[in-house]
Amino acid sequence: MAADLKPREVLDLYPPHEDTIPSLLASRRSVGPDRPVLLFEGRIWSYARIDDASDTLARALVLRGVRHGDRVALVSLNSDVGLLVFLAAVKAGAVLVPMNPNLTDGELSYLLKHSRPVVVASQADDLERIERITGAFDEVPWLLPLDEIGATARDVDGIVARIQDYAGPNGPIGLAAVRPEDPAVVIYTSGTTGLPKGVVHSHRNHVWAGEAFVERMHLQPDDRLFTVLPFFHINALFYSWGGALAAGAAMITAPRFSASRLWALAAETGATVFNILAALGNILANRPRSEFDPRHRITRIYGGPISAEMIRVFQQDFHIPTLIEGYGMSEIPGACNNPFDGPHKVGSIGRPARHPRLDGTFVELRIIDEDGRDAAVGEMGELLVKTPIMALRYLDDPEQTRAAMRDGWFHTGDYVRRDEDGYYYFVARKRDIIRRRGENISGAELDRILSEHPDILEAATIGVPAELGEEEIMAVLVPRADPPSAQAVLDWCHGRMATMKIPRFVVFVNALPHTSSHRVEKYRLKQDPSLLAKAYDRERAMAGAEPTRA
Secondary structure, eight states, X not given: OOSSOOHHHHHTTSOOOOSSHHHHHHHHHHXXXXXXXXXXTTEEEXXXXXXXXXXXXXXXXXXXXXXXXXXXXXXXXXXXXXXXXHHHHHHTTOEEEEEOTTSOHHHHHHHHHHHOOSEEXXXXXXXXXXXXXXXXXXXXXXXXXXXXXXXXXXXXXXXHHHHHHHHOSOOSOOOOOOOTTSEEEEEEXXXXXXXXXXXXXXXXXXXXXXXXXXXXXXOOTTOEEXXXXXXXXXIIIIIIIHHHHHHTOEEEEOSSOOHHHHHHHHHHHTOOEEEOOHHHHHHHHTSOGGGOOTTOOOOEEEESOOOHHXXXXXXXXXXXXXXXXXXXXXXXXXXXXXXXXXOOOTTOOBEEOOOTTSOSOSOEEEEEOTTSOBOOTTOOEEEEEXXXXXXXXXXXXXXXXXXXXXXXXXXXXXXXXXXXXXXXXXXXXXXXXXXXXXXXXXHHHHHHHHHTSTTEEEEEEEEEEOTTSSEEEEEEEEXXXXXXXXXXXXXXXXXXXXXGGSOSEEEEOSOOOBOTTSOBOHHHHHTOHHHHHTSEEHHHHHTTSOOOOO
């Protein structure tokens, strides 16, 4: 296979498809049926075998009553059998709803009630509680234990045999024809500021998001995309899996992120492209270098946010030349990114994304001020995104759909700014703006600066009530080892941030609360009064009063 093909040339290697997930898989199979498409824990799936096995499983689902438009929940860590359920569900015309198995009973109950699946496919560890939770529902879904379709098998042959046994002699059972606009996936938001919302995406959205990832990372057919991010979020399912299918390449995954094993796994599997989040990248950057395996073949990383220090570490210590920062949300996959061919601007989320087989504009971006007017270059405002792969809607939530998706534009709730070259820069979530003495201060900006302190592993800044109204800034810090003094951290901030942005309060904690996608749950920090009670108070110290010690 030729190397260094342009993104459009990669897509042109394959016959046209119908903008559906099954037709994309069939197109890539027709050119390379024996090429690897998925590697998981020593098992290697070819395009032909995964296509045939998911066909058999799809017919088994139809035989058991799954119909076009039904929802199929998947409660599992990443696995090859989970992706077979995904392919089988969409081939049957159903909609996959992946869920985090680490949710509490209450959280899982809410998602299952809200999504109303007809079947729940689950890893063994969660079968009992799912049966207990759903047993109280008016309409009880049936359970598909992943072990019954080969989750514990030793090899691909074993999984195929288990699926054939499960399906039985289903004969010429037909599969529903699916259309590009049909729903294929529901991704639930993390719900850090309210109840999770079910983001409904079509077949076309998934296919085009994968093809756009070919453009974003210049994927080649012999690439192996490595992800340890969970399939119940957009990054792994749309970028890594969708990108691998679009390029006719392969994806490598693992049940969970293991920092100590990651480099060895990358070397053993021949990974070439790696998707990260900032938290994951920072963890790797701070791990012992004895865990690093220089045999790895990774040349490209996609993720965000990517700091200058992360670029330095990954290029110099880990020998990975290209890091591409981008921006997207569950509702708007891959909205923008730094162009692969450059120029790359550190700290920027880049420019509007492009699609390799669509002429003209693919994504449009706007920045609006509080009055809805377009913001000038350099001014902060809310980011609006118009993309053909915007979510269809929020599941059973017309009010939230109308609020967020207006006149073809998605209102992100994120503040950004744009420079004179048309590059965009994330400033903060609307809900992460701290109002101090008449000024709007970005919590995300302060988090980034504080995290660069040599003795700080992770930082989260939040607003706390001020005596005279508005807010004061509190920094909640996770130290690397022994905590530095709070005043030493504040002294370090001088010259690195404006004086008015320097926190008044500092408190050290052992760990910050995170969502499953590694975002800090700042709302939980705001709900914990003990943090402020034990925080160091800079103003009291300056006034000569005995300060509270962190």
